[in-house]
Amino acid sequence: MTIVLWDIDGTLIRSGGAGKIAMESALRSTFGIREINDSVPYSGRTDVAIVRDLLLAHDLPTTDENRMLLREAYLQELPGCLKSAGGEILPGIPSLVENFHRNDNVLQGLLTGNVLRGARTKLEHFALWDFFGPGGFGDRQTDRNEVAREALEAVESHLGREANRAKIWVIGDTPHDVTCARAIGANVLAVATGWHPIAELEACRADHVLHDLSDTERVRTLLGIG
Numbered sequence: 001m002t003i004v005l006w007d008i009d010g011t012l013i014r015s016g017g018a019g020k021i022a023m024e025s026a027l028r029s030t031f032g033i034r035e036i037n038d039s040v041p042y043s044g045r046t047d048v049a050i051v052r053d054l055l056l057a058h059d060l061p062t063t064d065e066n067r068m069l070l071r072e073a074y075l076q077e078l079p080g081c082l083k084s085a086g087g088e089i090l091p092g093i094p095s096l097v098e099n100f101h102r103n104d105n106v107l108q109g110l111l112t113g114n115v116l117r118g119a120r121t122k123l124e125h126f127a128l129w130d131f132f133g134p135g136g137f138g139d140r141q142t143d144r145n146e147v148a149r150e151a152l153e154a155v156e157s158h159l160g161r162e163a164n165r166a167k168i169w170v171i172g173d174t175p176h177d178v179t180c181a182r183a184i185g186a187n188v189l190a191v192a193t194g195w196h197p198i199a200e201l202e203a204c205r206a207d208h209v210l211h212d213l214s215d216t217e218r219v220r221t222l223l224g225i226g
């Protein structure tokens with residue numbers, strides 16, 4: 001059994017900035033912020049960490065209530081932002097996720113910084129949600145390595161046994177994806193379809209780095225999936 005854990009943004013899809021637009025719109029509508037402080041990084045980070053840092057960057061108290069209000073407003077804004085932002089499914093993805101979904105020797109899940117409802121909204125927008133089983137999400141953990149542990153736990157509880165780490169592949173587009181794969185002893189295929197150039201991903205010592213996943217046969221060979 002090979003386990004494939006997918007990142008979402010920059011790996012399966014590009015949302016055209018919908019996530020960031022929705023978060024900023026939520027800051028405006030919920031807290032009356034006029035000038036958005038653009039210093040908070042989003043790439044490869046968990047939503048709970050982004051929400052905390054956005055509150056701090058706008059001098060708002062990081063209370064549980066404020067975190068919840070911002071997250072809920074973000075989730076309300078997201079579907080509309082996805083429609084207007086003009087995102088796309090990345091090359092090779094429809095064929096790969098369908099192929100892995102059909103293959104009884106592959107368990108395909110998610111390892112993403114998105115909160116579960118955000119992940120679902122994004123993937124339903126692109127008609128991809130039904131292809132994925134267990135996953136780890138950015139609802140609770142500020143540290144992506146913890147999300148990887150959550151994904152591994154979800155996979156093992158789905159399987160009812162310990163997973164063979166040598167047969168786990170994380171696919172992602174940022175240095176954080178590489179680091180969190182290593183935190184659970186998994187292999188990692190990095191892909192330069194997000195914001196990070198191929199040289200930066202190679203410097204993180206991913207097992208393989210590709211420009212994109214359009215050569216689906218090569219991807220399957222690299223992952224040892226026939």
Ligand SMILES: [Mg+2]
Binds near residue numbers: 007008011
């Ligand atoms: Mg990503």
